[in-house]
Amino acid sequence: MAEKKVIRTAVIGAGGRGKYFGRLYRKEAHPGFDLRAICDLDPDRLKEAREFFGDGIAYRTDSAKIYADPEIDAVLVATDDRNHVEPTLAGLAAGKHVLVEKPLCQTTADAGRIIAAARKSPGIFMIGFELRECTVFQSMKRLLKEGRIGPVLVAHSFDNVSVGGHYFFHSPHRQKAYYRSLLLQKACHSLDLLNWFVDSEPVKVYGIGGLDFYGRTADPKLRCRDCDRADCPYRISLESFQMDYDARVRITDFCVWSKELNLNDNSELCISYASGAKATFHECHFTPEYSREFWLVGPKGKMYGYYDNPGRFLIRIEYSHDRERRTEEFKPPHTGGSHGGGDLRLRDEFYRRIVENDPPTEVQDSAYYSTALAICAEESIESGRPVEIPGLKSVLAASD
Ligand SMILES: NC(=O)c1ccc[n+]([C@@H]2O[C@H](COP(=O)([O-])OP(=O)(O)OC[C@H]3O[C@@H](n4cnc5c(N)ncnc54)[C@H](O)[C@@H]3O)[C@@H](O)[C@H]2O)c1
Incomplete structure (x- = not known):
């Protein structure tokens, strides 16, 4: 049987949702994902994450290292609502697959910037609309x-x-x-x-x-x-x-x-x-x-x-x-x-779209108009x- 393609993931933002993404997008939960890194600006949040995920992955306060890392394929943006824009744009600019949590951002101008970047990026772009x-x-x-x-x-x-x-x-x-x-x-x-x-x-x-x-x-x-x-x-x-x-x-x-x-x-x-x-x-x-x-x-x-x-x-x-x-x-x-x-099905859909290189064009409209x-x-x-x-x-x- 053909080996399953493995998508190496990093989570940006280690609050409740980010840690949940970490649990879902790792090989123990899905053979097609491998969690490699977690990033948070707050060292206490990283400490809590390390207690759960152990020493086998990288813990970073500087997300630039994640975008520059060729061994990371996908970034999962689970920062708080005010801070979705910068990591999403950075991930797209680095050509990573990006799954950004809802809401996309907090202004229509930022929404336009993100959708423009998603259109140029070779990566798959999705939003956390698991419903x-x-x-x-x-x-x-x-x-x-x-x-x-x-x-x-x-x-x-x-x-x-x-x-x-x-x-x-x-x-x-x-x-x-x-x-x-x-x-x-x-x-x-x-x-x-x-x-x-x-x-x-x-x-x-x-x-x-x-x-x-x-x-x-x-x-x-x-x-x-x-x-x-x-x-x-x-x-x-x-x-x-x-x-x-x-x-x-x-x-x-x-x-x-x-x-x-x-x-x-x-x-x-x-x-x-x-x-x-x-x-x-x-x-x-x-x-x-x-x-x-x-x-x-x-x-x-x-x-x-x-x-x-x-x-x-x-x-x-x-x-x-x-x-x-x-x-x-x-x-x-x-x-x-x-x-x-919805959460597990969204993960499966993100995986399918990455391995089949099938960008969901309607996601851009959905993310923008919501x-x-x-x-x-x-x-x-x-x-x-x-x-x-x-x-x-x-x-x-x-x-x-
Ligand atoms: N799809 C859903 O149904 C669903 C459910 C729950 C939460 N969410 C979304 O998930 C996101 C996270 O929610 P939460 O409750 O975990 O939030 P939270 O505020 O508890 O955690 C966010 C974390 O991001 C970190 N952070 C902020 N900016 C950063 C940056 N630039 N780089 C690295 N880390 C950074 C913060 O230090 C914090 O630890 C929110 O946008 C929320 O709306 C979606």
């Missing part, structure tokens, strides 16, 4: 391509983020200055899926939003450890916190009701697409459930799609113009692993006016 690889969303896309409901004319999606309190509102740093917007940081997955299902570029967005549940009342210095509200559902201990992707991380215990918080905990959008389709979108960080829902309407019917991380997937299509109500249901299987199976839509939506919420979304072509021309 696109998940069976329920792949099945929805397939059913749409089969024309079951015709072209999507009207769409709606709801991001139910019950974990918002724990993930985003305990840290005084996790403000607009850090994330720009939770539409970008969290909802970019669903906005990307919406763009994919509508099958057109978003051209204009109007948004409203607010911080209506968290924040607003407590002294910003208050921490869970000093608080006497034993019944607070967001009370945490500092030891560790289970994320939704099979990793335990430390989070800080500042009060989720702090007066200094400034990220919106809910946003509501109206989106116009180049095709003429229209969509509405809700992101809410205080729902009881953690799931994503989509409603898509075309001339021949209406599709509903439900996703949650444990994999209780459901697609229901109701057909129009039948004498009797006719519905079809599909329950695509969960294929194992975190994020509804970012631009989220950024323009936040601008609209801030200004109270609809915002035109710059097309990728014009942004690429400006970045030349």
